[in-house]
Amino acid sequence: MSVLGNILCRGNTWPVGRTLTARFARWLGRLLALRHRNVELARSVMIAPDARVNPRDGRIAIGERSLLASGAMVEGEVTIGDDSSVQNYTIIVGYPGNGAVRIGSKVRIAAHTMIVATNHVFADPNRPIHGQGLKPEPITIEDDVWIGGNVFITAGVTIGSGSVIGAGSVVTRSIPPRSVAVGAPARVIRRRE
Numbered sequence: 001m002s003v004l005g006n007i008l009c010r011g012n013t014w015p016v017g018r019t020l021t022a023r024f025a026r027w028l029g030r031l032l033a034l035r036h037r038n039v040e041l042a043r044s045v046m047i048a049p050d051a052r053v054n055p056r057d058g059r060i061a062i063g064e065r066s067l068l069a070s071g072a073m074v075e076g077e078v079t080i081g082d083d084s085s086v087q088n089y090t091i092i093v094g095y096p097g098n099g100a101v102r103i104g105s106k107v108r109i110a111a112h113t114m115i116v117a118t119n120h121v122f123a124d125p126n127r128p129i130h131g132q133g134l135k136p137e138p139i140t141i142e143d144d145v146w147i148g149g150n151v152f153i154t155a156g157v158t159i160g161s162g163s164v165i166g167a168g169s170v171v172t173r174s175i176p177p178r179s180v181a182v183g184a185p186a187r188v189i190r191r192r193e
């Protein structure tokens, strides 16, 4: 967390509040995100000045009242709907083409989560992994999902609407709507009926 963000937000890791400095922090967070041509932010999006937003060669779009907390990082091809929040030090990386990350509305993503829509190719054991390329696959998080802290969501996964993912889970397979899933690998332990 940057010293400037700390001062402006008075130690709050969310860029919220009515004070002049909090409003300046939000303005600065937006300004830093919008310096990139392929970033679209709804008017009421709140971004901490020390969150990182970079579309690389993709596009980032974030809907009304959504929030990126201090230390959050959103890169590449990513859309986030309305009323969603991305907490501290969560990393979201999407890839143009087949590796987009689509996050719906009213989604809660707790701190230290990783949502990265690619895997390294490692088919050839005789060549370095770093030279074998990437295999992007899309990640979709539907509306009204709560993702606990320290979760990892792997490429190709869809998390159905109304689901809850327990803290520390590793989600390697898609999760049907209205599920509670926990563990590594994440398993559905009950449905929210």
Ligand SMILES: CC(C)(COP(=O)(O)OP(=O)(O)OC[C@H]1O[C@@H](n2cnc3c(N)ncnc32)[C@H](O)[C@@H]1OP(=O)(O)O)[C@@H](O)C(=O)NCCC(=O)NCCS
Residues within 6 Å of the ligand: 110, 111, 147, 148, 149, 150, 164, 165, 166, 167, 168, 169, 180, 181, 182, 183, 189, 190
């Ligand atoms: C998943 C969670 C919401 C609890 O859901 P629940 O349906 O009430 O589940 P329960 O507490 O009844 O637990 C059911 C079983 O799952 C296990 N379990 C619960 N959460 C788990 C987790 N995160 N990882 C692994 N196992 C978990 C329990 O130990 C229990 O196992 P048992 O049946 O063998 O005793 C909660 O444990 C959790 O992970 N919350 C996230 C907290 C968080 O990240 N907060 C960040 C700020 S928003």
